[in-house]
Amino acid sequence: MSVTIKAVNLNQIERHLGSMKEKAPKVLKLAVNDTARKARSRLAKEAKKKYVVKVSGFKSVMGIKLATNNNPEAVIHASGKRIPLAKFSYREGTLGTGKYFNPTLRRYQTGAGGVSATGKILKGTRFKPSELAKLKWFVAQMKSNHIGIFQRNEGMKRGQKGEISEKMGASIPEMIGNEKQVYGVVEPYIQNDLQEAVNRHVLRALKGEI
DSSP states (O other), rough: OOOEEEEOHHHHHHHHHHGGGGGGHHHHHHHHHHHHHHHHHHHHHHHHHHHOOOOOTGGGGGEEOOOOSSOOEEEEEEOEEEGGGGSSSSEEEEEEEEEEEEEEEEEEEEEEEOOOEEOOTTTTOOOOOSSOOOOEEEEOOOOTTTTEEEOOOOOOTTSSTSSEEEEEEEEEEHHTTOOOTTTTHHHHHHHHHHHHHHHHHHHHHHOOOO
């Protein structure tokens, strides 16, 4: 997921600077880089506001390729894998009262039916069990103390590789790039932030501060 911050018209900055127009490339570079850093903070803040994820480091996975005097364009790039669903928000399932035959123990036992464990990633949404899963989700703690939401895969035998899979939520790039929930909310601010940064650095250049 990438966000590009492009500079405004160089000729316009040169006109504002007048006899100091040679400072225009530096003004643009500083303004674009300030805007990119601010956009990164806005994206991280908005993602934390919209998602129920219990992880930190949104800004740390968003690197910025900074603008230069020769190339007044900055790029915010986010990377990262999908985050386990249990690190968002979940509810544990409940066992049913029905009987079923356990082929491992070779006997009938109670637990058939009940309610599947559920999870959600967005604030303000409801917990919804997977309607596609024939086998219920369940919450378990691994030997590493990692707590996750898992599902036994249909047709796989106990102990067989791939018998159980963990349910995953979204990755940080997916959350940040969500047009409706995050990026789409932040994007309108970027051009305003850029214009304000340009005006600020033009004044600094006229005062001889840069």
